[in-house]
Amino acid sequence: MENKSRKLVVPVSVLTILLISFSINFANAEPVPEWVKNTALWYGEGIISEEEFLNMIKFLIENKVIVLDSITEPAPQIVNTQVIIPNGNFDVTGAGFYSPLNLEIEVGTTVTWVNDDSVPHNIQSMGDSGKVTQLFNSPPLNTGDRFEFTFEKSGVYNYFCSFHPWRVGVVTVS
Numbered sequence: 554m555e556n557k558s559r560k561l562v563v564p565v566s567v568l569t570i571l572l573i574s575f576s577i578n579f580a581n582a583e584p585v586p587e588w589v590k591n592t593a594l595w596y597g598e599g600i601i602s603e604e605e606f607l608n609m610i611k612f613l614i615e616n617k618v619i620v621l622d623s624i625t626e627p628a629p630q631i632v633n634t635q636v637i638i639p640n641g642n643f644d645v646t647g648a649g650f651y652s653p654l655n656l657e658i659e660v661g662t663t664v665t666w667v668n669d670d671s672v673p674h675n676i677q678s679m680g681d682s683g684k685v686t687q688l689f690n691s692p693p694l695n696t697g698d699r700f701e702f703t704f705e706k707s708g709v710y711n712y713f714c715s716f717h718p719w720r721v722g723v724v725t726v727s
């Protein structure tokens with residue numbers, strides 16, 4: 554009894570895998586021939602070889618009973634992005650954090666910092682010791698000025714403004 558139920562389970566699970574992996578062309582589907590059902594059953598029972606079973610699937614594809622969706626990998630979308638230095642950013646008591654404060658991007662993204670504040674700022678990459686590192690370093694940015702840097706390696710990058718060193722921001726590159 555146990556043996557018999559096991560024999561039935563295998564072809565059912567094989568067909569389940571097919572249903573998940575492919576889109577079946579129901580709209581203008583060719584009917585599944587009876588011999589195909591038998592082949593699935595016999596394969597499950599070990600009566601026919603794997604090659605015969607795969608040939609049956611090939612037949613279903615060639616005769617458009619199974620229609621494969623064309624699988625196109627979307628090209629990685631590098632969306633270049635901005636960090637706003639908001640109005641009031643200079644004010645140590647204010648909430649004028651870089652926006653976003655922690656920018657998450659993918660490798661290859663160019664980040665543009667835009668000074669929307671009323672006073673000059675700069676952007677200085679910051680090492681673990683909290684000091685300036687020579688990775689990305691802007692000149693003083695007046696109101697409306699921009700500074701760009703392209704992140705070519707993954708990592709967590711801190712930066713700050715040397716005029717207002719309490720303003721620390723993060724770019725996380727993955």
Ligand SMILES: [Cu+2]
Nearest residue numbers: 674714716717
């Ligand atoms: Cu500043």
